[in-house]
Each structure stands twice: as C-alpha cells, then as structure tokens.
Amino acid sequence: MPHSRDRLTDPRFAAAVEDLLESYVSHGGINHIEGHNLPSQETVHAVIRELEAVLFPGYYEAQRLGRRNARYVIGERCARIYQTLAQEVAKSLEHTARCDTAGDELDAPEAQSRAETIVMELLEALPRIREVLHEDAAAAEAGDPAARSIVEVLLAYPSVRAIGTYRVAHFLHEKRVPLIPRMMTEYVHSRTGIDIHPGATIGPGLFIDHGTGVVIGETARLGKRCKIYQGVTLGALSVEKHGEAGWTPRQRHPTLEDNVTVYAGATILGGRTVIGEGSVIGGNVWLTRSVPPGTKVQIEPPYLVYKSRGGEPVKEPIDYVI
Amino acid sequence: MPHSRDRLTDPRFAAAVEDLLESYVSHGGINHIEGHNLPSQETVHAVIRELEAVLFPGYYEAQRLGRRNARYVIGERCARIYQTLAQEVAKSLEHTARCDTAGDELDAPEAQSRAETIVMELLEALPRIREVLHEDAAAAEAGDPAARSIVEVLLAYPSVRAIGTYRVAHFLHEKRVPLIPRMMTEYVHSRTGIDIHPGATIGPGLFIDHGTGVVIGETARLGKRCKIYQGVTLGALSVEKHGEAGWTPRQRHPTLEDNVTVYAGATILGGRTVIGEGSVIGGNVWLTRSVPPGTKVQIEPPYLVYKSRGGEPVKEPIDYVI
C-alpha cells in the first residue's frame, strides 16, 4: 500500500474530491458556493468580545484602563466595533433582501449605509444598555448568597455577560437586523448553556443563577427584577411556522410580571400564560396557565417509594419546601 | 522573604517538582510518560473544523468560495483532513492494540495503512453524509417556528453542526476506530451541551432544538425525522460493564421509530423500550416501557399548591397541554 504522500495523487483521492464537489451541486442549501458573502461567525464573536470590553471596561482586557488613556482605548474599540459590525450587518441585510422574494431590492451601498446607521444607533444606545446592565449586576450580587461582590459577579458568573450580549442582540433585533442577533445569542448559549432568543423582551434587574439549560423563547416578556435558575424553560405550547396559513406573529411564549422568581427546572409554556407580579414558581413546576400576582406555585410531589436495606418498600410523601 | 525569581532556585520548589515526578511513578494511569503517542485533542478538534468546512462549504470559513476556486480549496482541505486524521486514527489503533491483550499485534506501518484506508473511505462517504445532513437542516428549518431560513439554521443553531460531527464520528465508530469518535462527540458536547454517543444509530431528518442537556446513549436507535428538545435523555436502565461476566453487547438504550417527537426534559430508558412510529412524548415524561405507534404520552401532573398572598393554600390540578 502506498504511503500517504502517494495516496494524495491516487485516483481514488481525486475521485473522492470530485464526488464531493458534485454533491455541492446536487445537494444545495447546506453549501454556499458562488454566493454573496454571509456574515462571519468568527467576526461576530470577535465583535461580542469588543462590545464586552466597552460595556464592562477594565474587567476582561489585559490593558489597564485609566482616565488618561480611556478616551483613546474606548474610542478605538468603538471605531473597530463600528466598522466590523456594520460590515456584518450589511452582509446580513443584503443576504436577506436577496432571499426574500417579497422584499425590496437592496444594493450593496444601500445595505452598507443602512447597516452603518443601525450600528451608530447601537453605539449611541450603549450608555442606556449599561444602565440596565448595572441593575442586572446588582441583582446578581444581591440574589446569590455565595456572591461576595459585583467584581466577583462580573469575573466568575455567566449571568451578566450572557444578558449583556442578549441586550445588544435585542437592540439589533428591534432594528430588524437579520441573522446577526441570533448568531450573538447562540455564541452565548454555547459558552454558558443559557439560550435567550433576541426577540424576548426583558426588563432590568434579571438574574439567571447557574444558567445551564435555561431557554427563553422568542416572544417571552419578562418584567423588572425577575430571577431564574438553571434548567428553566419559558417556551411555546404549539408549533406554527412564520408564513403558514393563519399564522399571526402573536405571543407564543409566557409573560412574567415584575419580581417573579422561577426555581430550577420549572417549565412555563404558552403565550397567554401570565405569571402575576411577585409570584414564586417552585422547582420542577410545569405551568401552562396564568396565576394572579403574589401566588406561590409548588408541585405536590408524588409519593416517594423508599426501600430500606432488606426491608419492604415504604411509600410516604415527602415534606416539601420551595 | 525572597522574591519570586529566587523562589525558583529555592530547594522547596525543587523538592515540590521531585515529589510531583515521583507521583507519576507511584500513581500511573492518569499520566502517560515514556508511552507511545496518544491522539491529540487539539488536532482532533482542528480536523472537525476542517470537516465542517467541506460538509457545509461557504458557511464558516473566511475564504469566499466560487466555482473557479472550489476544486482547489476543497481538494486542499480534503488532503489536510486525510493526512492529519489518518495520523490520529493510526495513533489510536496502535494504542488500543498495545493495551488489548487479547488483540493482534499491530506495527506502526500497518496501523498507518489501516488508518489511511478508513479515512479514504470517510472522504468517499462525505457526499452520502451530506445528503443526510441536508435532511437534518431541512428538519431544523421546518421544525422551529422562530427559524427563518436554512442559512439561519446553519449560522445560528447548534443542531446541524452537532449532528454533522456525530455522523462523521459514527462512521468512524462503525469502522471500529477507538477513542477518536468519542473525542469528536465530546468536543460537540462541550460546545453545545448535546451529548450523542457515536455508537447511536440515527436516521436522517433529526432536529434537536436548543439541545442543552440532551443525552443519547451508545446503543440508542432513532428512525427518520425524529425531533428532540432540550434536556431529553435516551438512557440505560442498568449498568453492566463491557467484559463483565454475562454481559452481551445487546441494546441498552431505547429505540425511537420514525417521526417521534420528544419534548423537553423527558427521559426514556432501557434497551427494550420502543417508541412506536409517530408517537409524541410529552415534557418531563419518565418512560421505561414501549408504546405502540401513534401514541401520545403525557404526564398527569401532580396537583399544584397555590398560595395566594395572605390566603390559605389551595390545591388544584392544572390544565395540561402537550
């Protein structure tokens, strides 16, 4: 058998490459050849890191920030965000205009110009976003008995960074930027296990503890100072497609009013489900209808079967505390 | 106290290093010194990214792909996959032959040659794998109301990339390659929270929404067009080891026939558990036995205890909808 160098001049290798190229023609959709540019995942991820460095300056960069150099460091970062993000937004606007048969034509300079306007608006919105993130950070610090300081929350908790990226993505989603907002929140999902759709509307002061497995759907609405633990789903009851007959973009995911707490593993489903202000939803609760303000909902757990060594199984209920 | 440079010439530092080296002798197993080469995680991860670039060309690389350059770009990538993956497969074949006392001897050139044959077969199989991945992508696009296009599914959903790596890992697992397939799927697990054992058998058109916490066991079998949500476990009931007395490599994990949907948090266990064609398993269901085709299974949730502010606790059942 020839060694590997020879193998590459082997007709079998050449045939494998030709078959693969042929499959790009016969199975389109999952390849993108001779197409316009798509937004780049790598660039979008880099932009998120730049955005974190201006949202939470002094926390994640190696460079030490003082009053003297801050203007230059931050100005330069904003310029980089402006140029790279506008380019990616322009690509996604162009791509979507091309695919959307019902939509208007959009030439490249027009896409670039619209993209620049949107990203300029994002830069202008950053102070307001920081105001809200400050409330998110304070909520995290107050909400976890193990947290010692806001510094610890920013350096060692996933919550505030995940919500920070969601808040930027939500801004772009509101400006009707396609693709990029979801790429941003999926990056966070990959790093933290927290999956927030950029379409969700979330008030200030959210704290997501631990976070792994949290899913917050596209049309969910959360009030101020809500608190959510790992494994919580705010999901939809039925599955209908955009564009399907009879489909209207109504709310498919639940509403949490202000000061709602949802403990680990609880599932709340449906667009007409409203959890009233100040309610507490216990761990593992499965809820598909509304509850009034100030309600505590907890599951009455099924009897547990205890089997002690050598003895008969004993059934008894377990004391349950939220 | 001396400053840190001095500390390194400190006898205490030298003694700490000696004690550590000594511990490599006294506690083997978790070190690998004077051994043959093991497959490299870093290289295996790099190969996955190269494979994604030929499975989904034009989506994740910076380089723009056109008909003119595609042959060269793809050919070069395939050559790199061939050489680097064959090397890692050869290392894993050699390692396993050395450890398996019952197995045959395997010298380095023979391992390299076997590895090259397997990787050539993988390259030849890529068009068929793409055919299946095309169905997975279409299922994702059809299955999520929030998804706007296959482009969005590929750029901003974990499902198709996770399944893509699983499908390559499963091919290598079928060829009895040790270590590498599990290293590949564990890489995906780390990035997505989706843990699919390469031994599982999965038909085309699988969609895994959100995905965090999904576990699909080694001997699970899934038919065509199944749909699985976050937190679903397809697991084993009992734990017996390979090589233990009485152990036969029978199926330990469940079978889902075609068109089965499993909602978030459901757990299905056991090798004799068969979920009939078209069945829908509701959220949080815990299932350890078979159900016939077309069955809907849902949990009747325990009564919920509501405590309104100031009022008495009220127990009432909750309307439940899958």
Place this chain on the structure above:
Amino acid sequence: MPHSRDRLTDPRFAAAVEDLLESYVSHGGINHIEGHNLPSQETVHAVIRELEAVLFPGYYEAQRLGRRNARYVIGERCARIYQTLAQEVAKSLEHTARCDTAGDELDAPEAQSRAETIVMELLEALPRIREVLHEDAAAAEAGDPAARSIVEVLLAYPSVRAIGTYRVAHFLHEKRVPLIPRMMTEYVHSRTGIDIHPGATIGPGLFIDHGTGVVIGETARLGKRCKIYQGVTLGALSVEKHGEAGWTPRQRHPTLEDNVTVYAGATILGGRTVIGEGSVIGGNVWLTRSVPPGTKVQIEPPYLVYKSRGGEPVKEPIDYVI
C-alpha cells in the same frame, strides 16, 4: 451619506464615545477604570491548562514526555504556574483587602509574598491531589458501561478534568484566596456544563456522567465514591446573604455520605439534608429531607395519559424501574 471612514470623524461618532465615557462615571461598578489590576480571566484559564498538563502529563500537550525530558518539562511548567498564578492570587488578595473595610491593610509586596506561599503550598499538594484524581478516574472507568479505558476517560469524558480543576480551586478556596477559585470553576462550567462551587467538600472517587446541568453548591459535602448524573442539583432551600443580620456560615447545601448514587435530574436541597451511606436517589426525585443509609428513593410517577390514534385517552400507571 458619507462612507464609513468619514463616519468615524463624524461628530455623531465622537459624541457617542463621549456619552459612553460619561456613563463610566455615572454608572460605576460594572466598569473598572483607574483601578488597581483585577485578576485576568485569560491568565487564569491559561494556568488551568498548565495545571492539567502537570496533573495529567502526557495526555493533553503536543510534546511527548519521556523519563529523560520529564524533569525539565514539568519543572518549567511548575515554574510558569508558580509565577503566573502567584501574580493573579496577589492581585485578588490586594483587591479584596482594598474593598473589605473591616479587613487589614495589605501592601503589594505583602500580597505578593502571601500569594507565593499559597501557590508553593499548592505545588506541594499536587501529588496528594493526583492521588485523589486517580480514584476519580478509576471511578469513571468503572462507572460507565460505555467506557473502555482510563485513557478514553481522560481524553473523551468531561468528568475527571472538571473535578481536577475543582480540586485545585477548592485548595485555594481553603487558603482563603478570593475570586480565583470561582473563576477556575466557572471556566469548567462554561466548557462542561458542570457547576461545582469551590467551597464544596468532595471525597475521592467522584464520577459525574454526562454532567450537563449539574450544580453542586458552596457548602455541599460529598463522601467517597459518589456518582452523579446529568442535571442533578445539590442546592440550598433558603437564600440568605453573607453579612446579613443573623446569617451564620452554616451548611446550606446537602450532605451525601459515601457511595451515594444520584440519577439524572434529581434535586436534593437543604443544609440539614443528609443522604445516608450507599443510598440511591432515583431520577427526577425532589428531596428536602434526610434518608437513612442504604435507602433507595424513587418517585412514583404520576399516571400517564396515553392517547392512541383515534381512540379514547387511557390513563394508566407506568412500570417504573430506577
């Protein structure tokens, strides 16, 4: 509309940067300007990778390790760990002393000296930590029917690496190092979905299978040879803050005695909850009180509602096996 280069000299861009700088003054806490240095996430993550390379030598580095070069390679790594980790620990000691009004003053040389002593003690403790990790690895190999060897466990399972970082972080936590231990375990959480607080006390021989969604709280105590599956929470019942009136740093999270197994999705809560030696807690169990040694606890699942195609819904209980 001017093109993007012009935009950056646009007064609107300049105003956006000024507003952002202004927000750093008006919303402190989530920025850190003109402050002392904080520990660097990037450096802490790099130290973890160096530590893994001396805890599990030969597994994750490209460099092949033999008896001849081991002393130099390992010695050099230990020197790098010593210098970089001591620097980060010194920063975190300084930061905390500055913030803690009740605490003593701590000047930079004193912080550096304390940090060096602690890191030297860590280096000296590595052989003992490896002894325990060897038991963790053996437990993983024995505990998963799909695992073929300790090599596979180290290359393709998250369990041992996650626990390894926890054990180092726990050592530093015991030495009262602030920030760094949580930064270390959060890095592991991000890569594996396993969230172990460095304050938890965990005996040798722990195996965490799959792991996504596991949460082990700050004051949890686990005996020897425990086994935990994905989605298990060992959590607190009530939420009180450090420093709040009446708060004492008592145990808020449960105790598992030796040889306890906790299956997927189970939740065990409360500092007075003790799970007796050898007990088995079934999947999805929600437990807030103690059980004696040798107890099996399993949920008696609610009746399931089956709807066969065209037929009436039938309620029936499901056979249940742990």
